[in-house]
Amino acid sequence: MRDTRPGSPGRPGYWSGMEEQSPRSRRTTYILLMGTCIVLVVLAWNVVRLWSIPAAVAMSVVAAPLPPIAVILANRGRMGG
Numbered sequence: 001m002r003d004t005r006p007g008s009p010g011r012p013g014y015w016s017g018m019e020e021q022s023p024r025s026r027r028t029t030y031i032l033l034m035g036t037c038i039v040l041v042v043l044a045w046n047v048v049r050l051w052s053i054p055a056a057v058a059m060s061v062v063a064a065p066l067p068p069i070a071v072i073l074a075n076r077g078r079m080g081g
Helices: 024-048 053-065 066-075
Strands: none
Touching: 024 053, 024 066
16 A cells, blocks of 8 residues: 655655755755854853853753754755765
8 A cells, every 4th residue: 555645755756855955055054054063062162161061061962963964954865876
């Protein structure tokens, strides 16, 4: 039995939204997310920790998932290479 729910892999157009993003746009998304990650870590451990260690740790926790998210978003739309 074929899955006919909207957005299911068996439906036409499942990947169509992902293929519309240009390589330049994906690169920009990656650079922005990685830049945000670096800024958060640098600020957390060079500036914010002087006033509040829990705030610095919280900033690091926010920054931690950004690199994998950046890679996933930068590689979406690259079906088959």
